[in-house]
Amino acid sequence: MGAVKLLFVVQRPPYKSENPRLALTHAISSQTAEIYMDDGDSVVPILAFVGDGVLNAVKNQQAMKLYGVTSTESHIKNSLLVDVPVWICKEDMERLGLKEDQMITDAEDLGGELKTKFVSFAEIQKEMESVKHLLFF
Amino acid sequence: MGELTIGSFPSLVGSMSLDFTFRLAEAAIGKGHKVNLWLSGNSVMMSKKGQKAFKDYSHLEKRMKELIAKGMEITVCEACAEARGYHKEDTPEGMKRASMDWYLAKTVKTDKLLHIGGE
Numbered sequence: 001m002g003a004v005k006l007l008f009v010v011q012r013p014p015y016k017s018e019n020p021r022l023a024l025t026h027a028i029s030s031q032t033a034e035i036y037m038d039d040g041d042s043v044v045p046i047l048a049f050v051g052d053g054v055l056n057a058v059k060n061q062q063a064m065k066l067y068g069v070t071s072t073e074s075h076i077k078n079s080l081l082v083d084v085p086v087w088i089c090k091e092d093m094e095r096l097g098l099k100e101d102q103m104i105t106d107a108e109d110l111g112g113e114l115k116t117k118f119v120s121f122a123e124i125q126k127e128m129e130s131v132k133h134l135l136f137f
Numbered sequence: 138m139g140e141l142t143i144g145s146f147p148s149l150v151g152s153m154s155l156d157f158t159f160r161l162a163e164a165a166i167g168k169g170h171k172v173n174l175w176l177s178g179n180s181v182m183m184s185k186k187g188q189k190a191f192k193d194y195s196h197l198e199k200r201m202k203e204l205i206a207k208g209m210e211i212t213v214c215e216a217c218a219e220a221r222g223y224h225k226e227d228t229p230e231g232m233k234r235a236s237m238d239w240y241l242a243k244t245v246k247t248d249k250l251l252h253i254g255g256e
Contacts, residue, residue: 004245017256018178022146025216026177029237036242043241133250135144 001038005131006030006045009124010053012137014072015063020056023047023137024075031082046131047079048087048124053137054096057088057116059104076104081112087119087127138169142247144240146255148179150194155183158253159200166207173247175240177214178255184213186227205231212239 008027012019027045034042049057056072063071079086088103106115128134143162147154162172176183183197190196205211215234218224228234244250 001245006241006244019146019255022178022217022255026237026241030241031238032236033238033241036239037245041242041245043244045241133244133247135250135252136254137146137252 001041003042003044004133006043006133006135007124007127007131008045008047008135008137009128010047010049010056010137011051013052014056014061015067019137020053020072021075023135024072024079026135027084028075028079028082030084046085046087046127047076048089048119048127049092050089050121050124051092052096054088054092054098054103057086057104058098058102073104076116077107077110077112080107080114080116081110083114085114086116087124088116089121089124090118091121093118138171139248140171140173140246141165142173142175142240142243142250144175144177144250144252145180145183146178147253148256149182149188149197152256153195154253155180155197156195159197159204161251162204162209163200166204166209172204172209173243174209174211175214175243176211177217177237177240179217180255181213181218181221181223184211184229184232185218185223186229202229202231214240 008023010020010023030043030045061071061073145158212233212235
Protein backbone atom coordinates (compact mmCIF):
# COMPACT_ATOMS: atom_id res chain seq x y z
CA MET A 1 0.00 0.00 0.00
CA GLY A 2 2.91 2.41 0.70
CA ALA A 3 2.42 5.87 2.13
CA VAL A 4 -1.13 7.06 2.71
CA LYS A 5 -1.72 10.80 2.98
CA LEU A 6 -4.17 12.06 5.58
CA LEU A 7 -5.36 15.64 5.94
CA PHE A 8 -6.52 16.71 9.39
CA VAL A 9 -8.69 19.81 9.00
CA VAL A 10 -9.14 21.65 12.30
CA GLN A 11 -11.99 24.11 12.25
CA ARG A 12 -12.87 24.51 15.92
CA PRO A 13 -11.18 27.00 18.27
CA PRO A 14 -8.89 25.80 21.08
CA TYR A 15 -10.03 24.91 24.62
CA LYS A 16 -13.75 25.26 23.83
CA SER A 17 -13.92 21.58 22.85
CA GLU A 18 -11.67 18.54 22.86
CA ASN A 19 -11.63 18.34 19.06
CA PRO A 20 -8.52 20.38 18.16
CA ARG A 21 -6.49 18.54 20.77
CA LEU A 22 -7.72 15.19 19.44
CA ALA A 23 -6.73 16.25 15.92
CA LEU A 24 -3.21 17.01 17.14
CA THR A 25 -2.79 13.87 19.23
CA HIS A 26 -4.13 11.68 16.42
CA ALA A 27 -1.80 13.32 13.88
CA ILE A 28 1.21 12.91 16.19
CA SER A 29 0.30 9.25 16.76
CA SER A 30 1.16 8.62 13.10
CA GLN A 31 4.72 8.32 14.40
CA THR A 32 3.97 5.01 16.11
CA ALA A 33 1.21 3.66 13.84
CA GLU A 34 3.68 1.40 12.04
CA ILE A 35 3.43 -1.15 14.85
CA TYR A 36 -0.03 -1.98 13.46
CA MET A 37 0.97 -1.82 9.77
CA ASP A 38 2.64 -4.09 7.25
CA ASP A 39 6.25 -3.42 6.28
CA GLY A 40 6.49 -0.55 3.83
CA ASP A 41 3.17 1.01 4.83
CA SER A 42 3.00 4.40 6.50
CA VAL A 43 0.66 7.30 7.14
CA VAL A 44 1.66 10.84 6.24
CA PRO A 45 -0.46 13.41 8.06
CA ILE A 46 -0.83 17.13 7.39
CA LEU A 47 -2.55 19.43 9.87
CA ALA A 48 -4.52 22.31 8.34
CA PHE A 49 -6.10 24.98 10.52
CA VAL A 50 -9.07 26.76 8.94
CA GLY A 51 -11.92 29.00 10.08
CA ASP A 52 -11.90 29.63 13.84
CA GLY A 53 -9.43 26.74 14.00
CA VAL A 54 -6.59 29.15 13.12
CA LEU A 55 -6.89 30.45 16.71
CA ASN A 56 -5.23 27.19 17.80
CA ALA A 57 -1.99 28.44 16.29
CA VAL A 58 -1.77 31.77 18.13
CA LYS A 59 1.52 31.85 20.07
CA ASN A 60 2.25 32.47 23.75
CA GLN A 61 -0.69 30.43 25.02
CA GLN A 62 -0.90 30.29 28.83
CA ALA A 63 -2.96 27.10 29.25
CA MET A 64 -0.73 25.60 31.92
CA LYS A 65 -0.83 28.79 33.96
CA LEU A 66 -4.57 29.38 33.60
CA TYR A 67 -6.08 25.90 33.24
CA GLY A 68 -3.30 23.61 34.46
CA VAL A 69 -3.22 21.74 31.15
CA THR A 70 -0.72 21.49 28.34
CA SER A 71 -1.33 24.09 25.67
CA THR A 72 -2.46 23.56 22.12
CA GLU A 73 0.68 25.50 21.26
CA SER A 74 2.85 22.77 22.78
CA HIS A 75 0.97 20.13 20.74
CA ILE A 76 1.47 22.13 17.54
CA LYS A 77 5.17 22.48 18.30
CA ASN A 78 5.39 18.74 19.00
CA SER A 79 3.75 18.13 15.62
CA LEU A 80 6.41 20.26 13.92
CA LEU A 81 9.09 18.49 15.95
CA VAL A 82 8.04 15.11 14.55
CA ASP A 83 7.83 16.60 11.03
CA VAL A 84 4.05 16.77 10.75
CA PRO A 85 3.40 19.72 8.42
CA VAL A 86 1.27 22.47 9.97
CA TRP A 87 -0.66 24.70 7.58
CA ILE A 88 -2.63 27.78 8.58
CA CYS A 89 -5.21 29.39 6.33
CA LYS A 90 -4.15 32.94 5.46
CA GLU A 91 -7.64 34.19 4.59
CA ASP A 92 -9.02 33.06 7.97
CA MET A 93 -6.12 34.72 9.77
CA GLU A 94 -6.93 37.93 7.95
CA ARG A 95 -10.61 37.58 8.85
CA LEU A 96 -9.65 37.35 12.53
CA GLY A 97 -7.11 40.19 12.30
CA LEU A 98 -4.15 37.88 12.96
CA LYS A 99 -0.68 38.61 11.61
CA GLU A 100 2.07 36.04 11.04
CA ASP A 101 4.14 37.44 13.94
CA GLN A 102 1.28 36.52 16.31
CA MET A 103 1.32 32.89 15.24
CA ILE A 104 3.39 29.79 16.02
CA THR A 105 5.96 29.71 13.23
CA ASP A 106 8.35 26.94 14.33
CA ALA A 107 9.45 24.58 17.09
CA GLU A 108 13.06 25.76 17.24
CA ASP A 109 12.95 25.91 21.05
CA LEU A 110 12.30 22.13 21.04
CA GLY A 111 14.91 21.42 18.38
CA GLY A 112 12.45 21.13 15.49
CA GLU A 113 13.37 22.18 11.98
CA LEU A 114 10.00 22.23 10.24
CA LYS A 115 8.23 25.58 10.04
CA THR A 116 4.55 26.46 9.94
CA LYS A 117 3.23 27.25 6.47
CA PHE A 118 0.77 30.08 5.89
CA VAL A 119 -1.27 28.98 2.91
CA SER A 120 -4.33 30.05 0.97
CA PHE A 121 -7.56 28.10 1.31
CA ALA A 122 -7.13 27.11 -2.34
CA GLU A 123 -3.94 25.24 -1.40
CA ILE A 124 -5.75 23.45 1.43
CA GLN A 125 -8.60 22.58 -0.90
CA LYS A 126 -6.13 21.20 -3.45
CA GLU A 127 -4.69 18.99 -0.72
CA MET A 128 -8.20 17.89 0.28
CA GLU A 129 -8.67 16.65 -3.25
CA SER A 130 -5.39 14.74 -3.36
CA VAL A 131 -5.31 12.90 0.00
CA LYS A 132 -6.77 9.45 0.56
CA HIS A 133 -8.69 10.42 3.70
CA LEU A 134 -9.93 13.67 5.21
CA LEU A 135 -10.47 14.00 8.96
CA PHE A 136 -12.49 17.01 10.13
CA PHE A 137 -12.10 18.11 13.71
CA MET B 138 -16.67 -6.31 -0.52
CA GLY B 139 -15.13 -3.19 0.94
CA GLU B 140 -13.83 -2.07 4.30
CA LEU B 141 -15.24 0.96 6.11
CA THR B 142 -13.53 2.53 9.12
CA ILE B 143 -15.52 4.95 11.24
CA GLY B 144 -13.87 7.34 13.67
CA SER B 145 -16.52 8.30 16.20
CA PHE B 146 -16.13 11.29 18.56
CA PRO B 147 -19.59 12.50 19.76
CA SER B 148 -20.92 11.89 23.25
CA LEU B 149 -23.11 8.98 24.25
CA VAL B 150 -25.88 11.20 25.57
CA GLY B 151 -26.93 14.50 24.06
CA SER B 152 -26.58 13.87 20.37
CA MET B 153 -27.95 11.30 17.93
CA SER B 154 -24.65 11.05 16.07
CA LEU B 155 -23.76 7.78 17.76
CA ASP B 156 -27.11 6.34 16.71
CA PHE B 157 -26.23 7.32 13.16
CA THR B 158 -22.83 5.65 13.54
CA PHE B 159 -24.39 2.35 14.55
CA ARG B 160 -27.17 2.49 11.96
CA LEU B 161 -24.60 3.13 9.25
CA ALA B 162 -22.36 0.32 10.52
CA GLU B 163 -25.35 -2.04 10.60
CA ALA B 164 -26.29 -1.11 7.02
CA ALA B 165 -22.71 -1.59 5.79
CA ILE B 166 -22.36 -4.96 7.52
CA GLY B 167 -25.77 -5.95 6.10
CA LYS B 168 -24.36 -5.34 2.63
CA GLY B 169 -21.38 -7.56 3.40
CA HIS B 170 -18.75 -4.91 4.14
CA LYS B 171 -16.18 -5.10 6.91
CA VAL B 172 -16.60 -2.27 9.45
CA ASN B 173 -14.04 -1.02 11.97
CA LEU B 174 -15.12 1.44 14.63
CA TRP B 175 -12.77 3.73 16.56
CA LEU B 176 -14.33 5.28 19.67
CA SER B 177 -12.45 8.37 20.80
CA GLY B 178 -13.10 11.53 22.82
CA ASN B 179 -16.53 11.49 24.47
CA SER B 180 -17.55 8.50 22.32
CA VAL B 181 -15.50 6.15 24.50
CA MET B 182 -18.33 6.09 27.06
CA MET B 183 -20.40 4.20 24.48
CA SER B 184 -18.48 1.06 25.27
CA LYS B 185 -18.46 1.20 29.06
CA LYS B 186 -20.02 -1.75 30.86
CA GLY B 187 -23.06 -1.44 33.12
CA GLN B 188 -25.13 1.19 31.31
CA LYS B 189 -28.77 1.31 32.25
CA ALA B 190 -31.39 1.82 29.55
CA PHE B 191 -33.73 4.79 29.99
CA LYS B 192 -36.43 5.70 27.52
CA ASP B 193 -35.23 9.30 27.54
CA TYR B 194 -31.90 8.33 25.99
CA SER B 195 -30.97 6.09 23.13
CA HIS B 196 -29.47 2.84 24.33
CA LEU B 197 -27.09 1.24 21.88
CA GLU B 198 -25.45 -1.54 23.88
CA LYS B 199 -27.62 -4.32 22.42
CA ARG B 200 -27.04 -3.13 18.86
CA MET B 201 -23.32 -2.78 19.54
CA LYS B 202 -23.06 -6.38 20.80
CA GLU B 203 -25.01 -7.66 17.80
CA LEU B 204 -22.64 -5.86 15.46
CA ILE B 205 -19.58 -7.25 17.26
CA ALA B 206 -21.08 -10.71 16.83
CA LYS B 207 -21.39 -9.97 13.11
CA GLY B 208 -17.69 -9.12 12.88
CA MET B 209 -17.48 -5.39 13.56
CA GLU B 210 -14.16 -4.53 15.16
CA ILE B 211 -14.48 -1.90 17.90
CA THR B 212 -11.47 -0.29 19.50
CA VAL B 213 -11.62 2.29 22.27
CA CYS B 214 -9.08 5.07 22.72
CA GLU B 215 -7.23 4.09 25.88
CA ALA B 216 -6.09 7.59 26.88
CA CYS B 217 -9.57 9.09 26.31
CA ALA B 218 -11.08 6.29 28.40
CA GLU B 219 -8.63 6.56 31.28
CA ALA B 220 -9.10 10.35 31.38
CA ARG B 221 -12.81 9.66 31.99
CA GLY B 222 -12.28 7.11 34.75
CA TYR B 223 -13.16 4.25 32.43
CA HIS B 224 -10.65 1.49 33.08
CA LYS B 225 -9.71 -1.76 31.39
CA GLU B 226 -11.99 -3.83 33.64
CA ASP B 227 -14.98 -1.73 32.48
CA THR B 228 -14.46 -2.73 28.85
CA PRO B 229 -17.00 -5.26 27.57
CA GLU B 230 -15.88 -8.54 26.07
CA GLY B 231 -15.07 -8.40 22.39
CA MET B 232 -13.70 -4.87 22.45
CA LYS B 233 -10.14 -3.69 22.36
CA ARG B 234 -8.40 -0.69 23.86
CA ALA B 235 -5.52 0.92 22.01
CA SER B 236 -3.77 4.20 21.50
CA MET B 237 -4.58 6.53 18.61
CA ASP B 238 -2.02 4.94 16.31
CA TRP B 239 -4.42 1.97 15.89
CA TYR B 240 -6.88 4.29 14.15
CA LEU B 241 -4.19 5.90 12.00
CA ALA B 242 -2.95 2.47 10.94
CA LYS B 243 -6.48 1.43 9.90
CA THR B 244 -6.59 4.32 7.42
CA VAL B 245 -3.99 2.58 5.27
CA LYS B 246 -6.01 -0.48 4.24
CA THR B 247 -9.55 0.78 4.62
CA ASP B 248 -11.44 1.71 1.47
CA LYS B 249 -13.38 4.53 3.10
CA LEU B 250 -12.84 6.47 6.29
CA LEU B 251 -15.77 8.29 7.80
CA HIS B 252 -15.07 10.67 10.58
CA ILE B 253 -18.09 11.46 12.74
CA GLY B 254 -17.19 14.56 14.67
CA GLY B 255 -17.49 15.52 18.29
CA GLU B 256 -18.96 18.50 20.03
